[in-house]
Amino acid sequence: MTVTEMLGRNYKEIIYLALFASLVVPMIRPIGLPVPIDKTTADIYNRVDALQPGDVVVLGSNIGAAIYAEVYPQYIAIMEHVFRKEGVRLILVDHGTEAPIFAERALTELNAAGRKTYGVDYVHLGYIAGDEAAISGLCRDLHALLQVDYSGNSISSLSMLDDINGAQDFTIVIDFTASADSQFWLNQAYATYGTAIAFGLTAVKVPDAYAYYTAGQIFGIVESLKGAAGYEILIGRPGIAAKGMDAQSIAHLLYIVLMILGNLAYFMGGKKK
């Protein structure tokens, strides 16, 4: 068999197996490749780190099972960082029907109830239907929009929210998503009230947001698993994202090798396919 014939064969099963191995082996036996810290991630870290007692952080989330692997590590790393800042108040709000599950899971994983006081240091408002209208309502007057929080507590009973009415009182907003609700925050909070916005996104959503970042309309982006890994390193709490970076590296390398081999087959085979 000639090299051309060999390259021209269909290697689907072998490719799948190689990819599987390139993902699984580094997870079992980590290589420990250095994780680069992007400027977009460092900007968020610096902004969160500079928060003062009394500041208000809003973490919006549209995390669902499909994007869990990429975005949840970002969400929990930033939430941990916020919890370390004494006196900083945290509001969790969900834009997707599955998001409350992950918000509650993150609070449990970080032992929020043991470290902070609910209603004083943090609140979970839950899922609000209505997409952009929901975010607009939250920015305008959250007391007029909501009667109860996620657990059914009256909003008026949560002392933390006494002096927080809307976007003018939010110090920063960070939205975690793979869909359009990041844009909604830009429209409703940044454009109208000038609230500082940042995003935690899946890789495919980053190019949209990057245009806003370079224009100075958002102050940072946590870019997919790589951004999450960077943030974990910055807060000194390496987790699942940092562990996943070795697998991502080897998989990317495999893709590049496959592209080169595919093109070799194409050119050596006389550009037949």
Place this chain on the structure above:
Amino acid sequence: MSQIFKKTASAVLLIVAVVLTCDYFIKDATLRAVANDMNNWAVVIGAFALGLGAYSLTVRHTRAIYQKRTTWPYSALLLGTMIVFIGLGLFTGSVSSPQYNWIYTLIVQPLSSALYGMNAFFIASASYRAFRARSIESGLLLVAAIFLMLLNAPIGGVIHPILPQIGKMIWDLSGATGMRAILIGIGIGTLAIGLRIIIGQEKTPLGGAD
């Protein structure tokens, strides 16, 4: 009847649009209160839409089962799953209850992640079979893709520090600028269609051009 409905809907749309637009530019307490109320109606309608979606799904798939269409087992599975999840949520009072979490974490999350993760395998296969430098343009795309992949994985910097820098240059110069042009185009298009809807020239959102 349909014409009356459409005219009424057009009038409501016009009033809401004018109030919300004025509220953006004019700082007035009364106007703000009216705009807030209108905005909150949209949130309530959004919540109703979820219920309507569930109703519509139930009717459609019940019909499929009743008529014994070829896909009826899938419809039955969908309805069964929906009933279990809604029932569990109502029974336990929360989507964060251990029972709900158990069924979500062990069934929905792995299935959904697996479906999303399968893309990686399709991309791997496509990398070999389809990503070919058939022209100068596709060749440039191929080279850019390689550098961007090396930018997005730590291995790029390990192979050579200049590789991620080239990727970053491609990303900044062509990726961000191209996307900005697209976003500005979308913005202008949205503004134009919004104005057409407000002044009644665009009938599509109200159910057609007639």
